[in-house]
Amino acid sequence: MSATRYNAPLLEGSLRFLADLDPEQREAVTHGEGPLLVVAGAGSGKTRVLTYRMAWLLATGRAQPHNLLAVTFTNKAAGEMAERVERLLGGPLARGFVGTFHRFALQLLRKYPEKVGLPPRFAIADEEEQRRLLEAVLKELGASPTQLSPRQARQAISRIKNGSAAASDPLLAAVFEGYQAKLREAQAVDFDDMLTLAVKLLSENPELRLAIRQRFTYLLVDEFQDTNPVQMELLWQLGGPSPNLTAVGDEDQSIYRFRGAELSHILRFEHTYPGARVLTLGNNYRSTKPILAAAAAVIAHNQLRRPKKLSARGGEGEPVRLFAAMDEAEEAAWVVQDLRRERAAGRSVAVLFRVNAASRAFEGELVRWGVPYRVVGALRFWDRAEVRDALAYLRLFTNPDDALAFRRVVNVPARGLGAATLDRLEQAAREWGCSLPEAARRLPASLTPRGREALRQFWGLFTELEALAAGDLGVFVLTLLERSGLADQYRGGDEEDRARLANLDQLVSAASEASGRGLSLPGFLDEVALASEADSAETGEAVLLSTLHAAKGLEFDVVYLVGLEEGLLPLTRGEELELADEEEERRLLYVGMTRAKKKLVLTYARMRRLFGESRASRPSRFLAELPREVVRDAAAQLGRDNFRAFAPSPKPAPAPSGGENGGFRPGLRVEHPTFGRGVVLQVQASGAQTRVVVFFDRAGRKTLLPQLAKLKVLEAASERP
DNA sequence: CTGCTTCACCTTTTT
DNA sequence: GGTGAAGCAG
Numbered sequence: 001m002s003a004t005r006y007n008a009p010l011l012e013g014s015l016r017f018l019a020d021l022d023p024e025q026r027e028a029v030t031h032g033e034g035p036l037l038v039v040a041g042a043g044s045g046k047t048r049v050l051t052y053r054m055a056w057l058l059a060t061g062r063a064q065p066h067n068l069l070a071v072t073f074t075n076k077a078a079g080e081m082a083e084r085v086e087r088l089l090g091g092p093l094a095r096g097f098v099g100t101f102h103r104f105a106l107q108l109l110r111k112y113p114e115k116v117g118l119p120p121r122f123a124i125a126d127e128e129e130q131r132r133l134l135e136a137v138l139k140e141l142g143a144s145p146t147q148l149s150p151r152q153a154r155q156a157i158s159r160i161k162n163g164s165a166a167a168s169d170p171l172l173a174a175v176f177e178g179y180q181a182k183l184r185e186a187q188a189v190d191f192d193d194m195l196t197l198a199v200k201l202l203s204e205n206p207e208l209r210l211a212i213r214q215r216f217t218y219l220l221v222d223e224f225q226d227t228n229p230v231q232m233e234l235l236w237q238l239g240g241p242s243p244n245l246t247a248v249g250d251e252d253q254s255i256y257r258f259r260g261a262e263l264s265h266i267l268r269f270e271h272t273y274p275g276a277r278v279l280t281l282g283n284n285y286r287s288t289k290p291i292l293a294a295a296a297a298v299i300a301h302n303q304l305r306r307p308k309k310l311s312a313r314g315g316e317g318e319p320v321r322l323f324a325a326m327d328e329a330e331e332a333a334w335v336v337q338d339l340r341r342e343r344a345a346g347r348s349v350a351v352l353f354r355v356n357a358a359s360r361a362f363e364g365e366l367v368r369w370g371v372p373y374r375v376v377g378a379l380r381f382w383d384r385a386e387v388r389d390a391l392a393y394l395r396l397f398t399n400p401d402d403a404l405a406f407r408r409v410v411n412v413p414a415r416g417l418g419a420a421t422l423d424r425l426e427q428a429a430r431e432w433g434c435s436l437p438e439a440a441r442r443l444p445a446s447l448t449p450r451g452r453e454a455l456r457q458f459w460g461l462f463t464e465l466e467a468l469a470a471g472d473l474g475v476f477v478l479t480l481l482e483r484s485g486l487a488d489q490y491r492g493g494d495e496e497d498r499a500r501l502a503n504l505d506q507l508v509s510a511a512s513e514a515s516g517r518g519l520s521l522p523g524f525l526d527e528v529a530l531a532s533e534a535d536s537a538e539t540g541e542a543v544l545l546s547t548l549h550a551a552k553g554l555e556f557d558v559v560y561l562v563g564l565e566e567g568l569l570p571l572t573r574g575e576e577l578e579l580a581d582e583e584e585e586r587r588l589l590y591v592g593m594t595r596a597k598k599k600l601v602l603t604y605a606r607m608r609r610l611f612g613e614s615r616a617s618r619p620s621r622f623l624a625e626l627p628r629e630v631v632r633d634a635a636a637q638l639g640r641d642n643f644r645a646f647a648p649s650p651k652p653a654p655a656p657s658g659g660e661n662g663g664f665r666p667g668l669r670v671e672h673p674t675f676g677r678g679v680v681l682q683v684q685a686s687g688a689q690t691r692v693v694v695f696f697d698r699a700g701r702k703t704l705l706p707q708l709a710k711l712k713v714l715e716a717a718s719e720r721p
Numbered sequence: 722c723t724g725c726t727t728c729a730c731c732t733t734t735t736t
Numbered sequence: 737g738g739t740g741a742a743g744c745a746g
Contacts, residue, residue: 103736411722416722532735
């Protein structure tokens with residue numbers, strides 16, 4: 001089938017959509033060729049700009065659908081974006097790609113596995129499998145858990161793979177190597193491998209790279225502030241030095257540093273892509289003035305950002321509300337009473353918290369009052385043990401050499417194939433130089449007669465399933481659940497067992513539904529592996545309970561941001577916080593605050609039970625950053641908690657802009673003899689010395705003494721509050 | 722080999 | 737308070 005063409009009448013008709021945009025948005029949407037960064041503050045319509053830009057590119061004939069490659073952060077965002085573009089155009093986005101970096105990478109790898117040395121049906125190792133492999137590697141290397149825990153190793157390896165760290169430690173290097181070997185042996189890749197291998201694929205195959213560049217002539221990236229170095233490299237492979245790249249992002253909403261995201265990608269965009277255009281969307285259409293003023297005041301304390309102004313187009317509205325609870329129970333009770341009133345008034349409501357564990361108190365309270373709610377970020381459906389067992393069977397069916405899947409389910413339900421049998425199989429696999437499942441198929445002589453028989457039965461199931469492979473996936477999965485005994489495990493049990501059965505039912509429905517969309521079994525498994533929690537965060541009638549992370553991109557009439565306490569937001573593990581970490585915590589708060597359209601409530605508890613035991617807690621340091629005039633009860637509440645005294649003494653306070661600090665103020669473009677050009681982030685007056693924090697295009701962030709550093713002022717920055 | 726009990730560790734945040 | 741590994745009896 002040929003690509004959809006948008007003919008002239010439709011074209012003219014569709015350009016009318018430009019009238020929906022404000023001048024800033026229109027400027028971004030109608031940008032021609034070359035790299036473009038759209039700095040889009042919270043609620044400034046960035047998704048609108050991205051979708052309208054895609055529509056504009058199509059409607060003006062610059063691109064055909066298959067020329068568009070749009071990358072979003074979640075699958076859900078991708079779905080919404082595609083839908084909105086299609087609605088604007090009244091036509092399908094056939095063969096255009098709209099999805100996550102990972103999905104794009106996986107698609108490439110599925111198409112050309114042999115070019116990067118992968119077996120055609122490689123598996124995707126989930127977190128638990130990663131941990132298992134790492135435990136084994138660490139054990140083999142004789143590393144004590146105090147040296148390097150599997151968890152630390154996983155984090156470190158992930159950072160190395162996504163390019164935000166190097167393997168400098170010898171032990172870590174050895175673990176890395178052992179881990180990769182085991183992954184390959186199991187014919188699996190982990191999440192980070194998808195990206196690194198996609199980069200490898202493109203960088204080592206010039207003809208393929210060229211073909212892809214010729215096909216995808218327009219690149220669009222959402223949430224650009226959360227890209228990590230490998231993703232940047234992938235973009236580079238896809239677009240080269242002067243791509244038609246539209247990057248949309250906001251450094252104030254970067255909340256994935258822990259996952260390797262680097263703020264410098266957005267802050268240094270013009271340097272990475274010389275000649276790039278940078279546009280700013282400065283109108284916030286989401287929140288009322290008090291909400292936005294409060295959020296802006298908080299985020300202004302960050303140094304690693306472009307100073308900018310976001311003006312509220314919304315009305316005055318009610319002040320931000322602050323509530324101090326005795327403990328987490330009172331916090332939940334108060335919030336639920338308040339949100340019941342809001343719901344009665346027909347407003348959408350969310351409760352946001354820093355850590356998943358905080359949702360429990362609210363769930364209890366909501367159940368008590370019969371308020372419908374949805375939890376995002378709790379144990380994901382796809383992560384439930386019974387679902388994973390079933391998926392492992394499916395994986396093994398898809399790839400008979402998937403050792404990780406085999407290991408998971410040979411003995412589920414128990415069929416007498418325990419540790420001893422697995423040891424023998426492993427031994428045999430080593431001797432024969434084949435995969436573990438392959439050894440199990442060859443039934444080595446070392447097996448006991450019972451083990452042999454059990455394995456025969458086990459494989460018999462797969463033979464039986466062959467006959468159904470071509471049919472409906474739902475039927476296939478249902479048969480699998482019955483014949484394997486997975487379902488029987490939970491029959492006639494307690495409430496928990498019934499819940500498990502219900503989950504398995506849901507899996508059957510999901511498979512059936514995927515089948516209806518034309519997905520094959522491998523396609524279904526890939527989709528499941530890439531599914532994220534945020535994907536399921538529908539904003540319906542129910543109250544949404546969500547982590548701050550998972551709430552990014554959503555909006556609600558009323559937002560309750562709870563647990564604003566030292567140690568919880570900012571989250572610390574005992575030790576003090578580095579500046580970069582504190583700033584990320586502040587951004588998290590900012591993201592949460594800017595989800596609110598009409599009403600924002602911030603709460604904290606003086607006593608919180610975390611971990612079984614009760615601990616006295618202090619209000620978050622960020623509360624001291626709220627401008628009192630927009631916060632109701634602030635003086636009373638904070639005064640009662642002697643809050644100012646609690647607030648840790650801040651770093652040298654940001655100097656008032658335009659002050660007497662040698663003529664430097666945030667936002668100024670400057671030049672340095674060694675570091676080159678940059679922008680002033682902050683001016684610190686401490687004693688007689690003035691220090692200037694500058695973010696250099698090439699050299700990154702530096703703190704300088706301008707008296708010594710020969711900093712030259714280039715120009716006044718465009719935005720000035 | 723299984724299923725039970727006990728014990729340690731844990732907690733960010735997620736594609 | 738929850739999970740998962742380890743240890744032990746049948």
